[in-house]
Amino acid sequence: MSGEHLPVQLSQPFVWPVRVYWEDTDAGGVVYHASYVRFLERGRTEWLRRYGIEQIRLRDQQNILFPIRDMQLAFRAPAILDDELVVETRLAQCRSASLQFEQRILRGGERLLEASVRAACVHADSFRPRQLPDDLFRFVPRAEVT
Amino acid sequence: MSGEHLPVQLSQPFVWPVRVYWEDTDAGGVVYHASYVRFLERGRTEWLRRYGIEQIRLRDQQNILFPIRDMQLAFRAPAILDDELVVETRLAQCRSASLQFEQRILRGGERLLEASVRAACVHADSFRPRQLPDDLFRFVPRAEVT
Amino acid sequence: MSGEHLPVQLSQPFVWPVRVYWEDTDAGGVVYHASYVRFLERGRTEWLRRYGIEQIRLRDQQNILFPIRDMQLAFRAPAILDDELVVETRLAQCRSASLQFEQRILRGGERLLEASVRAACVHADSFRPRQLPDDLFRFVPRAEVT
Amino acid sequence: MSGEHLPVQLSQPFVWPVRVYWEDTDAGGVVYHASYVRFLERGRTEWLRRYGIEQIRLRDQQNILFPIRDMQLAFRAPAILDDELVVETRLAQCRSASLQFEQRILRGGERLLEASVRAACVHADSFRPRQLPDDLFRFVPRAEVT
Numbered sequence: 001m002s003g004e005h006l007p008v009q010l011s012q013p014f015v016w017p018v019r020v021y022w023e024d025t026d027a028g029g030v031v032y033h034a035s036y037v038r039f040l041e042r043g044r045t046e047w048l049r050r051y052g053i054e055q056i057r058l059r060d061q062q063n064i065l066f067p068i069r070d071m072q073l074a075f076r077a078p079a080i081l082d083d084e085l086v087v088e089t090r091l092a093q094c095r096s097a098s099l100q101f102e103q104r105i106l107r108g109g110e111r112l113l114e115a116s117v118r119a120a121c122v123h124a125d126s127f128r129p130r131q132l133p134d135d136l137f138r139f140v141p142r143a144e145v146t
Numbered sequence: 147m148s149g150e151h152l153p154v155q156l157s158q159p160f161v162w163p164v165r166v167y168w169e170d171t172d173a174g175g176v177v178y179h180a181s182y183v184r185f186l187e188r189g190r191t192e193w194l195r196r197y198g199i200e201q202i203r204l205r206d207q208q209n210i211l212f213p214i215r216d217m218q219l220a221f222r223a224p225a226i227l228d229d230e231l232v233v234e235t236r237l238a239q240c241r242s243a244s245l246q247f248e249q250r251i252l253r254g255g256e257r258l259l260e261a262s263v264r265a266a267c268v269h270a271d272s273f274r275p276r277q278l279p280d281d282l283f284r285f286v287p288r289a290e291v292t
Numbered sequence: 293m294s295g296e297h298l299p300v301q302l303s304q305p306f307v308w309p310v311r312v313y314w315e316d317t318d319a320g321g322v323v324y325h326a327s328y329v330r331f332l333e334r335g336r337t338e339w340l341r342r343y344g345i346e347q348i349r350l351r352d353q354q355n356i357l358f359p360i361r362d363m364q365l366a367f368r369a370p371a372i373l374d375d376e377l378v379v380e381t382r383l384a385q386c387r388s389a390s391l392q393f394e395q396r397i398l399r400g401g402e403r404l405l406e407a408s409v410r411a412a413c414v415h416a417d418s419f420r421p422r423q424l425p426d427d428l429f430r431f432v433p434r435a436e437v438t
Numbered sequence: 439m440s441g442e443h444l445p446v447q448l449s450q451p452f453v454w455p456v457r458v459y460w461e462d463t464d465a466g467g468v469v470y471h472a473s474y475v476r477f478l479e480r481g482r483t484e485w486l487r488r489y490g491i492e493q494i495r496l497r498d499q500q501n502i503l504f505p506i507r508d509m510q511l512a513f514r515a516p517a518i519l520d521d522e523l524v525v526e527t528r529l530a531q532c533r534s535a536s537l538q539f540e541q542r543i544l545r546g547g548e549r550l551l552e553a554s555v556r557a558a559c560v561h562a563d564s565f566r567p568r569q570l571p572d573d574l575f576r577f578v579p580r581a582e583v584t
Binding site: 021041055056081082 | 311313314315330333334337341346347348349351372373374
Binding site: 059065072078 | 513
């Protein structure tokens with residue numbers, strides 16, 4: 001750990017399906033742009049859950065939250081009602097106090113959105129930065145780290 | 147107080163303006179039905195604020211929340227993007243552990259939605275019902291009570 | 293059809309799972325009340341989809357929308373982050389120009405919310421009421437109708 | 439116009455107030471990160487409205503929409519329930535077929551979020567790029583252009 005950058009890359013992105021409902025669309029006839037931000041968060045949450053990490057337990061038992069610090073979004077094409085999308089999530093870098101994700105939203109083979117997202121690790125009660133707990137790193141299997 | 151129903155009626159509804167943004171609409175070209183539920187909550191929040199009640203202080207200093215228990219909604223006509231609406235809020239009844247509101251959403255003179263909403267008074271940490279604090283009643287001016 | 297009430301009841305409710313994400317919660321620490329309204333709509337949408345009805349095609353090919361006309365909600369207990377809920381959807385009555393649903397949201401065996409929802413059938417371009425197309429009724433299997 | 443970049447800078451940002459409601463918060467006790475994306479859109483919408491541009495008329499009468507193409511967000515500090523925020527909006531650059539905005543969200547003097555947002559100009563029915571109409575430029579007063 002030691003505060004250095006820990007270069008971590010998943011060989012395979014984690015894939016999570018998302019269905020588009022009325023709630024996600026707007027009067028332009030397509031998915032509202034902030035809805036994709038919600039979809040991305042579902043992808044990161046399910047990526048954590050795959051490794052047995054439930055954020056409510058992180059918050060209640062370890063006083064940890066992962067608020068978003070930076071986000072870059074490139075919208076390529078719009079999704080519409082009833083679309084079946086997938087959110088791809090890849091941990092690009094694991095620093096001492098933050099996680100850098102690369103994410104994409106696709107419909108079939110078509111890339112609709114690309115995102116780069118940095119989540120900080122903070123104390124849940126104060127929102128002050130803190131080191132990622134060592135044992136949290138264990139959830140990233142060696143095989144997936146380059 | 148004494149656990150009895152305290153019949154309380156505001157002679158005049160409290161009026162709060164709401165503008166319709168893209169975020170509030172859906173691909174049907176109109177306001178998404180759950181967005182009106184958010185608008186109603188803004189009306190009740192601002193009604194409380196008019197009497198000096200900030201819910202974050204209620205939660206942090208008195209451990210009080212007002213979760214919704216029952217809600218009846220009648221949708222009369224749809225609102226659309228850029229509409230300027232008003233939310234009317236009227237305290238219909240003040241019980242020992244809940245508040246009953248009558249609310250309407252209008253565009254100009256046109257009634258778009260009518261709602262009846264009951265909010266319970268609970269302990270913020272346990273969500274268990276509790277009596278409304280006596281001093282909370284003071285915010286309803288005598289002149290507005292029939 | 294003939295404009296009469298067509299008593300229709302599904303013997304078994306249709307069950308759809310919903311996971312609670314950060315987007316669904318509020319600073320009270322529980323699911324925001326309007327989020328349940330979104331969950332209910334997912335249940336109705338997936339109930340339609342089970343019978344091969346995609347609402348985007350209804351809108352684009354048959355000029356039909358199903359806006360909500362009336363909704364009664366009884367909130368029994370709060371859901372929290374990471375909860376796995378199920379939405380139960382049951383068509384209670386099929387009228388000539390509207391559909392009446394009974395819905396519930398549960399966590400395990402616990403009933404969190406009960407809802408009664410009436411959706412009208414309207415022309416998508418004018419929002420004026422129209423008769424339900426006869427062939428739409430076919431999607432309700434005889435075995436499920438009492 | 440001529441397809442060239444038209445360097446445009448407002449000397450003063452346009453300021454729009456936003457109040458934080460329950461709907462905007464999450465179980466972390468702060469404003470949900472996607473809610474700021476909605477706040478930014480309100481700022482841009484009201485900036486347009488100041489110049490007499492209503493997007494529903496743009497869509498219905500001129501077949502124009504301004505979907506988001508790129509967005510960079512830097513979250514500095516969290517907002518909480520009941521906060522009174524302001525959204526600052528500044529048109530940074532006006533290209534032939536897109537608008538580049540610089541935006542900030544502040545609470546008092548404190549900078550909570552900085553954003554850079556590019557909105558494309560498209561045909562509302564096809565989402566294909568199109569030139570910004572010449573007369574749309576007129577809404578930017580000369581005094582505000584450097």
